[in-house]
Amino acid sequence: MKPAILELKSxxxxxxxxxxxxxxxxxxxxxxxxxxxxxxxAGKSTIFNLVTGYLPPSAGEILFHGEQIDGQSxxxxxxxxxxxxxxxxxxxxxxxVHDNVRIGALFGRDGPRDVAAVTEAALExxxxxxxxxxxxxxxxxxxxxRLELARAIAARPVLLLADEPCAGLNPAETDEICDILRRxxxxxxxxxxxxxxxxxxxxxxxxxxxxxxxxxxxxxxPDEISADPKVIAAYLGTPxxx
Amino acid sequence: MLREAIARQRWWILAALLxxxxxxxxxxxxxxxxxxxxxxxxxxxxxxxxxxxxGGFAGYWSFGHTAFIGLGAFAAGLFETQMxxxxxxxAQPLVGLGLGLVVGMGACAVVAGAVAWPILRLxxxxxxxxxxxxxxxxxxxxxxxxAFKGSMGxxxxxxxxxxxxxxxxxxxxxxxxxxxxxAIAFAVKNARIGHGLAAMREDEDTARMLGVPTERYKIxxxxxSATLTGALGVIYAHSLGYITTGSVYRxxxxxxxxxxNLLGGMGTLIGPMIxxxxxxxxxxxxxxxxxxxHMFLTGAMLVALVLAAPRGIVGTWLAFRRRRRDAAA
Numbered sequence: 001m002k003p004a005i006l007e008l009k010s011x012x013x014x015x016x017x018x019x020x021x022x023x024x025x026x027x028x029x030x031x032x033x034x035x036x037x038x039x040x041x042a043g044k045s046t047i048f049n050l051v052t053g054y055l056p057p058s059a060g061e062i063l064f065h066g067e068q069i070d071g072q073s074x075x076x077x078x079x080x081x082x083x084x085x086x087x088x089x090x091x092x093x094x095x096x097v098h099d100n101v102r103i104g105a106l107f108g109r110d111g112p113r114d115v116a117a118v119t120e121a122a123l124e125x126x127x128x129x130x131x132x133x134x135x136x137x138x139x140x141x142x143x144x145x146r147l148e149l150a151r152a153i154a155a156r157p158v159l160l161l162a163d164e165p166c167a168g169l170n171p172a173e174t175d176e177i178c179d180i181l182r183r184x185x186x187x188x189x190x191x192x193x194x195x196x197x198x199x200x201x202x203x204x205x206x207x208x209x210x211x212x213x214x215x216x217x218x219x220x221x222p223d224e225i226s227a228d229p230k231v232i233a234a235y236l237g238t239p240x241x242x
Numbered sequence: 243m244l245r246e247a248i249a250r251q252r253w254w255i256l257a258a259l260l261x262x263x264x265x266x267x268x269x270x271x272x273x274x275x276x277x278x279x280x281x282x283x284x285x286x287x288x289x290x291x292x293x294x295x296x297g298g299f300a301g302y303w304s305f306g307h308t309a310f311i312g313l314g315a316f317a318a319g320l321f322e323t324q325m326x327x328x329x330x331x332x333a334q335p336l337v338g339l340g341l342g343l344v345v346g347m348g349a350c351a352v353v354a355g356a357v358a359w360p361i362l363r364l365x366x367x368x369x370x371x372x373x374x375x376x377x378x379x380x381x382x383x384x385x386x387x388x389a390f391k392g393s394m395g396x397x398x399x400x401x402x403x404x405x406x407x408x409x410x411x412x413x414x415x416x417x418x419x420x421x422x423x424x425a426i427a428f429a430v431k432n433a434r435i436g437h438g439l440a441a442m443r444e445d446e447d448t449a450r451m452l453g454v455p456t457e458r459y460k461i462x463x464x465x466x467s468a469t470l471t472g473a474l475g476v477i478y479a480h481s482l483g484y485i486t487t488g489s490v491y492r493x494x495x496x497x498x499x500x501x502x503n504l505l506g507g508m509g510t511l512i513g514p515m516i517x518x519x520x521x522x523x524x525x526x527x528x529x530x531x532x533x534x535x536h537m538f539l540t541g542a543m544l545v546a547l548v549l550a551a552p553r554g555i556v557g558t559w560l561a562f563r564r565r566r567r568d569a570a571a
Contacts, residue, residue, distance in 0.1 A: 052451060054447075054451075073450075074447075074450040074451055075450050075453055075454070075455050075456070075457075078450070078451055078452060078453035079453045083451070083452070084451050086448070086451075090445050090447075090448045092440070092441055092444035092445060092448075093444065094444060095440060095444070099437075099440075102437070103437055103438070103440075103441045103449075103452060103454070104452050106434055106437050106438070107438060107441075107449075107452050107453040107454045108452055108453045109453070115243075135564075151452065152452075155452055155453060
């Protein structure tokens with residue numbers, strides 16, 4: 001088996017009494033779009049916060065390329081090549097779209113880079129060329145999501161964490177985001193996606209991992225997942241006994 | 243990256259150099275009173291720029307930057323008068339001033355470095371208040387420990403005038419200091435660190451997620467800002483000739499550094515320059531005749547300006563230009 005790009009081993013996160021993720025083990029294989037789904041409160045965002053070093057796990061290990069990264073700072077993890085696009089787009093509103101993306105290119109993963117070229121490429125991948133000179137604060141929600149992705153792409157990540165990039169978007173905008181994520185994967189960046197839009201998830205994912213109430217309940221291809229009774233139960237509830 | 247910025251902004255740089263040349267002629271043309279006003283404008287501009295290295299660029303507003311004016315002044319004063327002694331200072335006053343600058347700046351760098359780690363973990367208003375506390379503590383220590391001579395006062399040795407009047411000497415010292423601080427601020431703003439700071443000012447957590455080493459940057463800017471403020475404290479103390487705690491640890495210094503930036507435009511280089519010129523001309527020249535009403539009018543005007551143009555003069559101008567361009571497009 002090829003080494004996973006990201007591996008969680010028995011990761012548990014407790015907030016005082018509340019167990020947000022309970023002994024979760026999962027693998028994200030290189031070159032895939034792997035989606036993490038589950039009902040609200042299943043622990044998806046907590047996993048992203050743990051992987052990016054925003055929160056420390058209470059127990060368990062997080063491995064990136066086989067090396068332990070839990071306990072490292074957010075900055076150190078970003079410099080290793082994990083970038084995150086936020087659910088609630090957090091652009092730097094006072095500066096232009098171009099300069100927002102350029103911040104990603106100036107920082108992000110360690111190593112040599114051509115800042116101008118990386119910025120242009122990220123703007124193009126996200127379809128933002130025409131908006132480069134506008135202040136980020138002027139963008140609509142759909143374009144803010146693209147900016148969020150473009151900035152993360154400019155950080156030249158090995159692993160891109162995309163936190164509900166389609167939430168609240170219309171079908172046309174959702175299609176655009178799916179195309180961007182496919183382009184990112186096809187250029188060699190592994191995508192780890194949290195998303196509520198099931199249709200989008202089924203369409204673009206190579207692998208799907210299902211969480212419910214902090215625990216992993218299923219894992220597989222889109223077809224396997226959509227047929228899994230445990231998943232259906234988690235989303236729709238168990239039918240009442242006759 | 244700096245080279246590109248220099249090429250892109252060459253007209254601004256040319257204007258700055260021209261301005262410098264014009265300002266260098268001022269003492270030969272103007273009356274002593276106006277040279278003294280010029281001195282005050284330069285001191286205010288330089289203080290505003292030194293403050294903005296942290297406050298404007300990183301978004302960490304210090305409400306107690308006078309701590310470093312006082313610390314620089316007293317460290318240099320004690321060193322020059324107690325360690326070097328009067329005979330040395332009489333024989334080598336310029337060497338004395340140079341060493342005083344090194345000691346004053348060194349003291350600020352050490353103290354800033356020591357308090358940076360705990361207090362820069364605080365954000366927003368908590369950092370501002372912590373700095374207020376730092377200034378208060380340093381001021382009290384200087385005042386109550388006899389060895390620091392804060393309550394008795396320190397007499398600074400005279401700086402030779404080279405045939406110039408005394409106020410012209412300090413005018414030139416402050417002109418050089420302003421030029422140096424402006425050059426440093428320009429370099430920082432246009433370097434990689436400057437872009438990282440801009441990201442941090444807008445959203446620190448997001449900046450960290452993008453790999454901006456925010457902790458290191460904050461501490462660097464805090465120490466740099468404190469050290470340059472300390473250098474200005476040393477020059478200012480020499481221009482006064484005699485200092486007590488109250489003459490260098492001044493809350494109005496701390497506040498004015500913020501006001502210049504607010505008025506002119508936070509996070510810009512031209513902002514604190516415009517802000518300080520307006521404030522000094524207004525308070526010293528125009529309102530100078532209404533001593534009773536002076537503070538009242540200054541305060542009222544500030545409230546009006548912040549309400550009318552919360553982004554400062556530069557920010558308001560840029561927003562106006564953008565609206566016009568959008569309307570034309």
